Amino acid sequence: MSETLLLQALRVSKRYGATVALQEASFGLRAGEVHALLGANGSGKSTLAKVVAGAVAPDGGEIRLGGQAVRFRSPLEARAAGIAVVYQELSLVEDLSVQDNLWLGHEPPARFGRVDARAARARTEALLGLFEDVAGPRFAPGTPVGELPPDERQLVEILKAVSLEPRVLVLDEATASLDGRQVDRLFRLVGEWKARGWGIVIVTHRMEEIFRVADRATVLRNGQVVGEVRIGETSREELIGLISGEASRALHSAEAGALAPAWRTSPLLRLRVRRGRKLRELELALYAGEILGLGGLHGQGQSELLLSLFGALPGQDLSLWLEGQPRRFRHPSDAMQAGLAYVPGDRNREGLLAARSILENFLLPSWKSYHRGPLLDLGQARRAALEVGEKLRLKFGALDDRVTSLSGGNAQKVVLGKWLLRAPRVLLLDDPTKGIDVGAKAEFYQLLAELRAQGMGVVFYSSDDDELLSLCDRVLVLLEGRVAAELSHAELTRDRLIRASLGVKEVVSGEP
């Protein structure tokens, strides 16, 4: 086979200090194919994507484009060569409009250095049209990107890359914050682009997506390529084995619905919302030892509901009872004191102190309990952090290393682990497995099961339907700020979940 590859990465290496992000990693992309980059957290997928995009300078190795060796000194050069990337961390300017963001850096020119606003407008509308019916009404050229919800921002990010009419399109976990319909649309478009001869690289942790769109996959482990497979000739189990380096293990190990219904007697936490930001009339009851799932399409008020429970969204009209006692949380610290814990969805923006150490990230909510006299007992704090780290099987160098030295999944463990130090009674989780590899997920599920067994109540929002189906004792499906359906474990099926998400009446069993 002497077919020239569209894009080739040859023995690319990249180190960050002592960490090897990539070690002589190679892969090749053909025109008209969808190529998946797979690997556990921290295996080097994003870094490889960034090297290809010219956003990261490799320490060694070579990039070939159409057989020619190229050297990109900036994303601009890579772009000029026809490589467009949808980054895992969004690259949008919030104050600029959707249109200005789409064309940022490659505005259609007019005379005297000005931008051809009319041409830009027309092309923007054409591009937005691709997703118009799966996005909200604010998804328009003039809207400042800062005012869009995360999923629509992700769409803008995708369109921004597409607007370049690239030969190579890299999608780095671009589906992570999209809902099912949006993913369907994206994959349909991917099919069209493929047909036009674009080469598409896709990075994802969702197995199901790989089997839907990818033609081939390259698997990375610890910065090295451990295998390249044709999707049509492999199985889910084989892929997972390659990624994790072990034989596939049971993914979902929490045994949902196994507890006796005795706990139904009095709820641990009860919430009644009359009106709030994104929320309408709504009731929720959580029992001790229960995992209560929140389902539905993206942005139906799930995050707002969790934030409200945690006292982090002031100015909502709601009442809340903890063990039957009326409570009012004006600030997360009130909720914290009452035994609640919250794991945010966007760990980089809301969960981590990037500039601080692993230790300080772990102890942030609980420093006050390590006082000895006027000063903190750092030794004791350290021991506590080590203990939790061990329990979570955290992979780290030293407690005093910056938390940014951890890979995504391990960082997520820190975000969760800091609450375990406080032994909360209620755990609020906002899509906690987003961007976490399969191995880490399994560990996380196990942990969840243990916590439930200890009598903790968990409210769990997930964008991954599989998780809701297999983990939750009960699921509330939200639609436009209301509970569209309540599904007990026995009633939970994928079909019902999806129908409820879309507001199809027939299976509704809870009161809206």
Added chain:
Amino acid sequence: KTYRIGISNGFVGSEWRTQMLDGIREVVEEYKKAGTNVELVIQSADVDVQGQIQQIRNLINAKVDGIIINPNSQTGLNQVIREATDAGIKVVVVDQEVSAPTAVNVAIDQRAWAKDKMDWLAKALGGKGNVVVINGIDGHPANEAREAGIADSLKNYPNIKVLNTANGDWDHAKAQQVLSSILASQPNIDGIFTQDGMGQGVLRALIAAKPRKMPVVSGEAYVGYMKLWSEIKKSYPDFRSYGLANPPGVGASGLRVVMNLIQGKQLKDGVLKGPYNNTIYVPIPARVDDSTLAKTLADLLAKKKADTYTMDGYLTQAQANAYFK
């Protein structure tokens, strides 16, 4: 008739400026007793050049008869001064000289003032020795004039060697720190020249350095300085110093001049001097040296003057009239 006199004071908050305004008020009272009504319109605040221009425009708009300015820039006010004189208002600039040809400056001769001090220092050293000079702010007109005065004096004393010239920004703290640094690395200093507003910092730096022999200091005529000076004399009986007033009373002198101008009197020929030929140099009213220190200080303390008070004086009416035809 009531004469309205505007005052534009671009910096407040030093005793010096307060004393200047007090002197002006004293002379106003004097005029009142003599049957001439004078009303003051005071614009006084910490402002930059633009702010002071605005102050002066306000005074022009208030239709005053005369304006007394203590300027924040030697040249920046020229345009607005022209606006004032075009409107028929007499403008007198005090303390520092501006280059505006239509204004009359009333000030002490800073160059002569500095020469007088340096002359004294040189003589006190017997015409020879190592000297450190602490100046104010570089590029500031008074500072430049004083540097010229120092140079004038040193021409006559070739054996006086200036070891170091540093800027204390007319700030006691800065002067104290600057001199401390110099003292620590320059062991053989015979004399120190300092402009006013920094003398106390200089003395405190000396006290802290505890030299075997105190250098001679050409200092300032402030009460606080004199107190320290007599203090040092207790442990160093042959310590010598000198204070020459830079009088806030120039404001009051300026009032007399502007009143004369308003009343239509003409300046005698040859009265105006200075680099722009528009300055009346008023005499330096007071000085203090080792022989007069005890009495001067006792008198001032008897009048309950604070440490920040400086020796002062202004033109009498007769002296002022002598400049006019």
Added chain:
Amino acid sequence: MTLLRRLLAQPYALALILLILGLVVTALFQPAFFTPRTFANNLRTYLPLILLAVGQTVVVLGGGIDLSLGAILTLSSVVMVQAFGLEPDPGPLRTFGGVALGLLVGTLAGAVNGFCVAYLRLQPIIATFATSFIWGGLALWVLPQPGGNVPTVLQDFVRVYFLVPFSLWAVLTILLAWAWFLGTRWARALYAVGGNPQAAFTSGISVERTRLGAYAAAGLLTGLGAFFLTADIATGDPLIGGPLTLASVVAVVIGGTRLSGGAGGIVGSILGAVAYYLLKNVVALSVFNFNLSPQWQTLIDGTVIVLALAAPGLLRLVRRQP
């Protein structure tokens, strides 16, 4: 009505309100303020700060700040004065050459600041604080003490009227230039770099060049400010610019430009600079109209400025809670 509402939605609404307020109170206390001559004179006095504020805005929009603009103004001004020489009419070569040289020096100084911030990646506040010593020191070296002369042609030039005073023309020209600039790719790059440098970088914008350009533009505008100031006061002063630096930052903030970059514009800063002077003047006028002791003026001044700076925040607080 909708026009009013749209006006109030602008980031510079507050500056506009303050400006109108200042004008009204001034009109009450001092009608003479509005005679065409005084008005023109005042505008000319305001012009250097207006230009500095515009320059500061460009830098701030790009995510920086320049604490050396006052020193650059001084440097540029003394360079012009020295280039003019001492004759009242030094001929066109020295006259225009002097102005050009001053502008060039301003631009270069701005570019050096930009280089330090963009390419050396120094933190803007502190880097420009450091360079302010360099520009100030150079100014002292060029012109050790106040003095020098400005050709009469130039003095007359800034005082001419073509129906309206010269300063208004200057401001109008700047506004027109800005309107053109807003339609260019550079404007988008500037706002993007200020709003999210990482995003701008990954979008293929040269963050360094954009920042450098912003600082150089601020230097050029400051050089223009120096020209107007120098022509107005007709001579040079090596210490004149200092206090204008922080005033330019205040004007920018009153004008509704976000100090962290990426949002705002020069219209607000121009209004803000004028409002800043008017407010100070209103305080000065009140002090003598109500016979307050002059000691109070600084305090009232400071308080008024703090309130003006606080107003956008207060407005936001009120708006957010319906």
Added chain:
Amino acid sequence: MTPPANPLPTLLRTPPMIAVGLAVVLLLLGELVRPGFADYGQVTNILRIAAFLGIVAIGQTLVILSGGEGIDLSVGAVVTLGAIVIYRFTGGSDALLLPALLIALGVGFLIGLVNGVGIAWVKIPPLVMTLGMMGVVKGLILVYTGGRPQGATPPVMKSIISDPWILGIPGDVFIWVILGVGVTLLLQRTAYGKALYAIGANRTTARLSGVRVERMLILTYALSGMFSALGGFVLLGYLQNVFINLGDPYTLPTIAAVVVGGTALAGGTGGYAGTMAGALVLTLVSSLLITLGLPEFGRQITYGLILLVLLAVYGRERRLRG
């Protein structure tokens, strides 16, 4: 992961250590050009002068660590006010010193509190809030003193602050060291310190982890005001004399000291040990420039250049490209 083989080199590479190393180099350089520069007397003298800058920079360090473009431009004015309050209130009486000190600290705290409220609640950018506050405090001083700062310094202050305690080292150096240890403990070993770093590193994360961000900000700015007033106390002990611009020259150098000490203006990383070293380096540079006897313009230019070099050594921002 392998632990670093030898912990010493990493320790030596921390910003405070680099600064200390620089200080030693500067001292030796001074001794080379001007024999006597590294004498015991001169070293103690430099230490004492660095102590003022260092003490005034305590508040600045806290505020910069708190992030959100935290900065306090009112420190200089509050230093002055603190000194004046003690000067006037005691009128030279030793007995009144303690109450006067408490009042001064209280006043400083209150001023900082207002800064904090403006910044945390009204959301005024710190730079302009504290800049405005600087004006207000200057006004307060004028109104309080009526333009004549009358009073006297209690004699005991001289023995506490100016006179040597042991080995010819003056009291303020000891005070500085004690404060240094105290502040470092406050930052490293208290819940306040941990929360301060947290809000500096990421406010959203801090809030969602139960840190009351607004309260922390208000407290931090209040502490900054209090430490500035304390700086006024120490400065008064050195000068035994007040005047209206006493603290002004310290404002921007405190920021420089913090940055040279390796604390990022972005907040969340750094510490007070670095600031102490930074204050030492800056004082050494000034002192060296004075001793060298350069003309003023040369001194300013050199100071600016050296500051730039110091910033370039380790005050740089992260690269956009990995």
